[in-house]
Amino acid sequence: MKVLKFGGTSVANSQNILLVENIIKKDASQNKIIAVVSALHGVTDQLIKASELASENDQNYLHIIKDLEEQHLLLVKELIPVLEQSPWLSFIKKHFNDIEDICNGIFVLGEFTNRIKDKITSYGEFLSSNIISARLKSAGLDAIWMNSADIIVTNSNFTNAKVDFEKTEKNLNQFFDENKHQIIIAPGFIAKDKKGNPTTLGRGGSDFTASIIASVLNAEELQIWTDVSGMMTSDPRLVSNAKPITEISYSEAMELSHFGAKVLYPPTIQPVMIKNINLRIKNTFDAEAEGTLIFHNLKNADSENKQIAVGISNMNNIALLTLEGSGMIGVPGVSAKLFQCLSNEKINVILITQSSSEHSISVAISEKDIHNAESTINLAFEDDLKLKRIEPVQIEKNLSIVALVGENMKSRSGVSAKMFGCLGNNGINIRAIAQGSSEKNISIVISEKDIKKAVNVLHEEFFESEIKQIHLYICGIGNVGLKLIQQIYDQNEYLKENLLINLRIAGVSNSRKMIFSEKGISQDQLINFNQNGEESSAKKFAEEIISSNLRNSVFVDVTASAEIPNIYEKLLKKSVNIVACNKIAASSDFERYTSLKSIARNHNCKFFFETNVGAGLPIIGTINDLIRSGDKIISIQAVLSGTLNFVFNNYDGSKLFSEIVAQAQKEGFTEPDPRLDLAGTDVARKILILARESGYSIEFNEIENESFLPEECMKGNVEDFYRSLTKYESHFKNILEKAKNNGKILKYVAEFKGGKAKVGLQHIAPESDLFHLYGKDNIVIFKTLRYSEQPLVVKGAGAGAEVTASGVFADIIRSV
Known part of the structure; x- marks a missing residue:
């Protein structure tokens, strides 16, 4: 028996649902299949939006409901044979009338509670699963629809209900004892409390539904079908060279999921992990792709031959709250008090770090919770604040968390040094660090503007050791500059093969024009440089280098300009390496000369000027x-x-x-x-x-x-x-x-x-x-x-x- 879960993008339209049908049909030829489906892509968000508009007395909620109804009616017409459509078209209309009635009530009352939210959002999965079940039956498959809301029992914590596994297991076993069909289609996300009120399972709820069913029935495998070919070594939107992860342990998958890998949500893994059931991430739109297989233990036990890390994940919109003061030192219960007041406000703590002196403690939370967190912490520590034992809570915003994950990190020395070294060499400042005692995860808090650079630097260091990407910014394209550029183009293949570096010219400028390209400037682009480039100045060129914030950046000055060295300090402070043919900086005032060299040292970057004397001679x-x-x-x-x-x-x-x-x-x-x-x-x-x-x-x-x-x-x-x-x-x-x-x-x-x-x-x-x-x-x-x-x-x-x-x-x- 296999449990297959299909996400919103997998069932977004009739074409995608036909792909889902083929996947189910293929697996059903050899296994009993339980297919758990999400709502059509975007439907849940639109139902919430309609409800919110209704609560604000905005009648545009009616347009949203009408559009959603048309979307579902069209799906029935495209998937179900004409002679079988009539009852299903009536089914859709009836339930959208119910949705409209609920929203009308919200409109009159001006109130949109979590209980009502669960009731209205449950329609998305309910409708999609019924349509898909009808489609499979019309195609001659031995399929039946199972109402998950009648099976999964929860408490009454609406929008994030807790499952009663004992009652749920009893209901599931009873259903499967009575139904011997080859294919069962079930809606994800939805459940009911003990009083019969609709509840939902929170973020990643459809995955959770599938995991619960797989766990109770001791399925051979749980498959999560989505729009990507498994978990990746990093977010492919940030890292173009991100690679699929073929195998990963449960604990590693949970770490990656917790810190932002959105393919999988941590609660999903728990039920199947307890039962040691394999979990596989697959791509609906590339069904033959291997995907990612998640094990309790990886097949290869030889840690020396395994990769140090399995992936890098990141979370944005993070705030860092710091509580500090001499009154915290040696005083028991301060941390407990801090976490209790955050817990009372249902504020999730993502990361914790505390100084060994106990003088301060920092927690990372979602940025949306900062005002609530600040007020509740200051209120909880009101007496300590008045007596100056503790300072008012400090808040840093616009931050991100980056996590390097891998079970094998605990058996290798120097992983942290390697991680912090490559970040430091690229001028990425770390605001906070956390590492669990299991050593499976090293998490850091950095500025949000550095996130792309940081993730690429780490990915290059841990997953792309064969080639290091260097971004060059060349100022001056006279005789020397043009010769240099030609040498770079001519020699780059040799450098890739023998030195494992790839030189990419990301920016070029002269006294009049400048051009930039993160993907690299080609020789053809340089031909029309003076016609197509934008107006140049030393200041603008430096600002563009800094704002681009590309990893492993090198600024090359092949001018004799007295103006260009004025930007050296700014670039060095951003950890941009400088190579200067220009003699002005090194022969300027001694104080400035020593200052530039000191800044380079302090910011872990290079300031080289060999060609100031003797051209290419090693003087x-x-x-x-x-x-x-x-x-x-x-x-x-x-x-x-x-x-x-x-x-x-x-x-x-x-x-x-x-x-x-x-x-x-x-x-x-x-x-x-x-x-x-x-x-x-x-x-x-x-x-x-x-x-x-x-x-x-x-x-x-x-x-x-x-x-x-x-x-x-x-x-x-x-x-x-x-x-x-x-x-x-x-x-x-x-x-x-x-x-x-x-x-x-x-x-x-x-x-x-x-x-x-x-x-x-x-x-x-x-x-x-x-x-x-x-x-x-x-x-x-x-x-x-x-x-x-x-x-x-x-x-x-x-x-x-x-x-x-x-x-x-x-x-x-x-x-x-």
């Missing part, structure tokens, strides 16, 4: 490794400008100095304004950053800059700059000749030693490590405590869009 990373391993930087000597190295390697007097500079700019080696390179400003910033990363406190204005440019070259715009270079060609030739005459070459050198830094043009002899440096190469020579006799040298291409983009790319990978 800053090398310093960090030396310092972390206990070494100390004594001095730094470096050629840090690929631009200046290119210029002085190529300037031999055969071409104008201005032509060589223009060539460097054309090949992408210079900043948009070449004066930043030639005046030494860019090099000064770089040596400043290296000194700071080496552990020294130094400001930009403390760096000695020996400029080789005439003062006039620094005036006006870029065009004026090039004209001045041409005008002073003799000046540059003279510098070149002096070096040649001494058998040396020109290099623009940055030096740091004894806490002081300087930059300037130097004559370099052939025996120097700086001499053999060609093209756009950079070199950095470190002398440290460990590298005192033979210095540590880092050398290679230090300029160019391709290598700079690759350095940014490497920082992105490190940041995740």
